[in-house]
Amino acid sequence: MDKRFNLSPDGRHPITVLDKVSLVRLPLGEHVQLPTIKKRQRVAGGTLLAQHSSPNVGDMHAPFDGVIKDVTATFIEVEYEALPEPQPPATAEPAEGEAPKAAKAPEKPVEPVSPVSFAGLDAIALGQTLKTLGISIRPFTRPCDLFIINCINPEPGMLYTQELLASYLPVVEAGLAMIQRLNSAPRFVLALPSGSNVTLEGASAYHVPAVYPISLARPLIRAITGNEDTSRVTLVRLHAVFQLGLVAMTGLPLTHTVTTAFGQNFYLPLGTPVSTLLEITGNTPDPGDSVILGGPMRGVAISGLRRGVRKEDDAMAIVKQGSMPDLEDNPCINCGACVAVCPMRLRPNMLSRYAEFHQYEACRKEFIETCIECGMCGYVCPCCRPMQQHFRMAKNHLGLHTFQHVLRQSR
Amino acid sequence: MTQQESTMTPIVPRFVVDTPPFMHRGYTIASMMRDKIIALVPAAAMAIYMYGIPAARVMALSAGTAVLAEYLWDKILGRKDRLYDLTSLTIGLLFAFLLPAGAPWWLVITGSAFSVILGRQVFGGLGCNPLCPALVGWAAMTVAWPMFMDPMAMTLQTTLVEPLQKIKFFGYASLPEGSELSLFLGQQLGGLGSSQVAAVLLGGLYMCVRKAVRWEIPVAFLASVLLVGGIFWYLAPQIGLNPATTPPPHLYLLTGSTMFAAFFLATDPSSSPVALGGICIYGLLAGSLLVLIRIFGIYLDSAPFAILLASLVTPMCDLVRAAPYGRRK
Numbered sequence A: 001m002d003k004r005f006n007l008s009p010d011g012r013h014p015i016t017v018l019d020k021v022s023l024v025r026l027p028l029g030e031h032v033q034l035p036t037i038k039k040r041q042r043v044a045g046g047t048l049l050a051q052h053s054s055p056n057v058g059d060m061h062a063p064f065d066g067v068i069k070d071v072t073a074t075f076i077e078v079e080y081e082a083l084p085e086p087q088p089p090a091t092a093e094p095a096e097g098e099a100p101k102a103a104k105a106p107e108k109p110v111e112p113v114s115p116v117s118f119a120g121l122d123a124i125a126l127g128q129t130l131k132t133l134g135i136s137i138r139p140f141t142r143p144c145d146l147f148i149i150n151c152i153n154p155e156p157g158m159l160y161t162q163e164l165l166a167s168y169l170p171v172v173e174a175g176l177a178m179i180q181r182l183n184s185a186p187r188f189v190l191a192l193p194s195g196s197n198v199t200l201e202g203a204s205a206y207h208v209p210a211v212y213p214i215s216l217a218r219p220l221i222r223a224i225t226g227n228e229d230t231s232r233v234t235l236v237r238l239h240a241v242f243q244l245g246l247v248a249m250t251g252l253p254l255t256h257t258v259t260t261a262f263g264q265n266f267y268l269p270l271g272t273p274v275s276t277l278l279e280i281t282g283n284t285p286d287p288g289d290s291v292i293l294g295g296p297m298r299g300v301a302i303s304g305l306r307r308g309v310r311k312e313d314d315a316m317a318i319v320k321q322g323s324m325p326d327l328e329d330n331p332c333i334n335c336g337a338c339v340a341v342c343p344m345r346l347r348p349n350m351l352s353r354y355a356e357f358h359q360y361e362a363c364r365k366e367f368i369e370t371c372i373e374c375g376m377c378g379y380v381c382p383c384c385r386p387m388q389q390h391f392r393m394a395k396n397h398l399g400l401h402t403f404q405h406v407l408r409q410s411r
Numbered sequence B: 001m002t003q004q005e006s007t008m009t010p011i012v013p014r015f016v017v018d019t020p021p022f023m024h025r026g027y028t029i030a031s032m033m034r035d036k037i038i039a040l041v042p043a044a045a046m047a048i049y050m051y052g053i054p055a056a057r058v059m060a061l062s063a064g065t066a067v068l069a070e071y072l073w074d075k076i077l078g079r080k081d082r083l084y085d086l087t088s089l090t091i092g093l094l095f096a097f098l099l100p101a102g103a104p105w106w107l108v109i110t111g112s113a114f115s116v117i118l119g120r121q122v123f124g125g126l127g128c129n130p131l132c133p134a135l136v137g138w139a140a141m142t143v144a145w146p147m148f149m150d151p152m153a154m155t156l157q158t159t160l161v162e163p164l165q166k167i168k169f170f171g172y173a174s175l176p177e178g179s180e181l182s183l184f185l186g187q188q189l190g191g192l193g194s195s196q197v198a199a200v201l202l203g204g205l206y207m208c209v210r211k212a213v214r215w216e217i218p219v220a221f222l223a224s225v226l227l228v229g230g231i232f233w234y235l236a237p238q239i240g241l242n243p244a245t246t247p248p249p250h251l252y253l254l255t256g257s258t259m260f261a262a263f264f265l266a267t268d269p270s271s272s273p274v275a276l277g278g279i280c281i282y283g284l285l286a287g288s289l290l291v292l293i294r295i296f297g298i299y300l301d302s303a304p305f306a307i308l309l310a311s312l313v314t315p316m317c318d319l320v321r322a323a324p325y326g327r328r329k
């Protein structure tokens, strides 16, 4: 297979801790900001900023102490500012009634957020607590017979999984321990790239050759269980387990994440703008390039660099203009390359043609809901057809969830 | 005001917002056609070596006509032309390969234009042809001017043998001793490029390695020819065929345009099935037709017809599909 699909890159890619980020922009998505959050307000790191109406999706918190710079319909901006030293209670204050109160009101002390204890909570209460701490708990609580932690880099170009396992193993362990409290699955499996010698108490290791698209849920489940019934198997990414582990270890809200940005690994506050990461890594996209959030096979091209990192963003990259042939509105020549690579054994040639000509019901008959939008068909298509574009359009028309919906909901 | 605006608007680079994947194998239609043309070079060289300038003349005329035909067609219909992906050039060359070296110029031009226009453009252009375009031109010319398409009639004063005729009318024993090797090396009368068995095989293997064609198609087709040819050879006495004119299976591969059809005609993407199951049926059908027409038909070189007929059932072959993920019984 293509060397570019190797998901287990050689060498070390240490995770740089970014503690000097001074401004974050937290994308709200479907979160609703708290009415109490106002511009110019002081917040402590971990302060609840916005909530999600679903009990399965984690809430949103300030990543560090600072001041709310801006609140819009789409994001909340927080600028770092150390909390003022707690003022000793003004003892020498003359008892003059109103005056001290008026002076004190704007400087209402901001209490640092204190950790939550998980001791003694049952699975349901634990889930509710974790949601308020920013964890999207659905995948962890899903009842199943087999629980798989996917420790393979999800897409080409991502480098963080082996580093998390090498340098942050205790966090991952804490995450696993927490999952075992939330989920009563009889079996836990770590899916590792072949050659890895990581072991974790409480989960058996399973090695697979790390070649994309094995890192995606259904191909990996097939590789591990040997069959294609996914109804009683739950699979989560190491990325999510790591985030759960951070919360489990500290009892504090989720404020940081790990991401592979422009070829380097970072541990950074949520909401760190893409532009900041570009500066740090010394990259400048030129006009005509694409900047993508996520991996090169399933990611999203963004139109502006002010966008902040979300919990699920585990990678970003620049795609240089001319590094691949342009997508074109070419007809399918029926070469069969896509049929040969589709991991779901679909017929992307027929699917994309039906979608192209708005035959959405025919797409359903071709099992479009089975498509995992892995991008393999678009990668090989010699006609450079916009395959995913067609599939997403068809799925939208059929009321099926696209990969982006699924991603948003599972977090 | 403009001054104000330009100072107000920060200069932001404009990014391209496309859909994933943001990686591509880098192998496009143009690369595919380039590989096909490269694969045709050995046979073209052999043709020129054997037939001299007339062969070069036919190839150049046919290729040029094909490109011009596509250009004019798109121009007249006001479509954007796609000459850059070299598909019409490839069609022109493939058509030329099926012609005798002495084909008259008007036949070359008519046939080549026919291939591009009736073989493909009328169906909507690239990717829409139900049959291999070069074969459409070939079939039309064969039916209209059989005399001029016949290598025997068009190549006078030659020492080359026409093996198919010998086999059919004099029995395969009439071929000179040890003729397999010379047949393999293209020492036979036939289409100017299509009878260069060894050179075509070389080019074909190159295309398979480069994934310009699906290797399963030539394999399925050639294996079927061997299989069906073998059955007939073995059973000839029992079923009342003349054993002398029923050649052993390998002779099917070494004579006429069988090899050329396997690698260059049967693999035309639009007119061949996509998945393995369909490819096997298609190969078996084309292979059987080839043997049947050679034994029972009036056309000596049956390979083009076999492919043409098999292409007609491609849509049916494509109905054979693997059950998608999670739906296997």
Ligand code: SF4
Binding pocket: A341, A342, A343, A344, A345, A346, A347, A348, A351, A370, A371, A372, A373, A374, A375, A376, A377, A378, A387
């Ligand atoms: S994106 Fe293409 S290759 Fe991947 S599952 Fe969907 S149809 Fe198959």
Ligand code: SF4
Binding pocket: A331, A332, A333, A334, A335, A336, A337, A338, A339, A348, A349, A352, A377, A380, A381, A382, A383, A384, A385
């Ligand atoms: S790879 Fe592209 S051109 Fe080939 S069959 Fe698939 S969609 Fe058609």
